[in-house]
Amino acid sequence: MWGTMEKVGPIYMSTIYRNSPLPRYYQLKEIMRERVRAGEWKPGDLIPSERELGETYGISRMTARQAITDLVNEGLFYREQGKGTFVSRNKITQQLIRLTGFTEDIRARGQQPSTKVLSAQMSPANEVTAERLRIQTGQIVFYLQRLRLADGEPLAIESSQLSFKGCEKLLEEDLEQNSLYRLLETKYGLPPMEAEQELEAGLAGNEEAQLLKIPVGSSVLFTRRTTYTDRNQPIEYAKSVYCGNKYTFYTHMKREQLVP
Numbered sequence: 737m738w739g740t741m742e743k744v745g746p747i748y749m750s751t752i753y754r755n756s757p758l759p760r761y762y763q764l765k766e767i768m769r770e771r772v773r774a775g776e777w778k779p780g781d782l783i784p785s786e787r788e789l790g791e792t793y794g795i796s797r798m799t800a801r802q803a804i805t806d807l808v809n810e811g812l813f814y815r816e817q818g819k820g821t822f823v824s825r826n827k828i829t830q831q832l833i834r835l836t837g838f839t840e841d842i843r844a845r846g847q848q849p850s851t852k853v854l855s856a857q858m859s860p861a862n863e864v865t866a867e868r869l870r871i872q873t874g875q876i877v878f879y880l881q882r883l884r885l886a887d888g889e890p891l892a893i894e895s896s897q898l899s900f901k902g903c904e905k906l907l908e909e910d911l912e913q914n915s916l917y918r919l920l921e922t923k924y925g926l927p928p929m930e931a932e933q934e935l936e937a938g939l940a941g942n943e944e945a946q947l948l949k950i951p952v953g954s955s956v957l958f959t960r961r962t963t964y965t966d967r968n969q970p971i972e973y974a975k976s977v978y979c980g981n982k983y984t985f986y987t988h989m990k991r992e993q994l995v996p
């Protein structure tokens with residue numbers, strides 16, 4: 737079999753088997769995956785270069801490159817131009833069962849959330865927003881665009897539009913230091929209680945790539961969320977773009993009735 741792990745102290749030794757029916761790049765992928773799983777290569781670590789891997793495992797650079805590229809595409813590694821390839825952080829899981837905000841999601845995994853406000857202004861709602869927020873097209877809403885980061889690393893761009901009586905007061909809030917959901921709940925008496933969300937796969941355009949510090953054309957996840965308060969009143973319609981390789985969306989499903 738391939739890449740048999742032989743535990744030597746805290747390190748795992750592994751070999752590429754020449755006679756294995758499994759392609760060599762595949763065996764190397766499994767070896768590298770195990771190094772990450774075992775905690776030997778930690779998030780943020782620079783992995784060995786193609787040349788080093790080639791020398792260590794007695795394979796060609798091309799084979800090493802193929803294994804690395806596959807793991808980059810799977811999100812286990814990420815490349816930084818001119819610097820090398822690094823181990824990604826574990827993906828952030830956004831629960832699709834419990835309604836949580838960005839700040840909660842990031843704190844739940846022990847990271848420090850932060851926010852850069854890109855725009856905060858009053859602006860007229862377009863047709864789609866008006867429909868989602870059940871208001872008239874052209875009605876003035878609070879528009880907020882934020883870059884969301886975890887431990888200083890950009891993860892998402894969120895464009896929110898909020899409509900409720902007195903929403904213009906949000907202009908005076910410090911939205912870099914405060915969670916929007918928390919403010920709505922504690923200061924405005926409008927706790928976000930329910931939401932509808934759509935997910936769509938896509939590719940980063942110029943502006944998104946620049947803000948998220950990822951190459952143009954990287955995979956991203958677009959979400960559109962309408963959030964309601966306990967009185968079933970829509971208060972926020974938000975469009976977000978998440979770095980595709982850093983997020984997992986989790987949902988739990990139950991079958992209502994078994995087909996006879």
Ligand code: GLP
Nearest residue numbers: 837838839915916917918961974
């Ligand atoms: C999520 C949603 C946004 C919402 C945000 C609130 O990320 N996609 O619609 O505005 O959470 O997060 P916070 O409370 O950290 O401002």
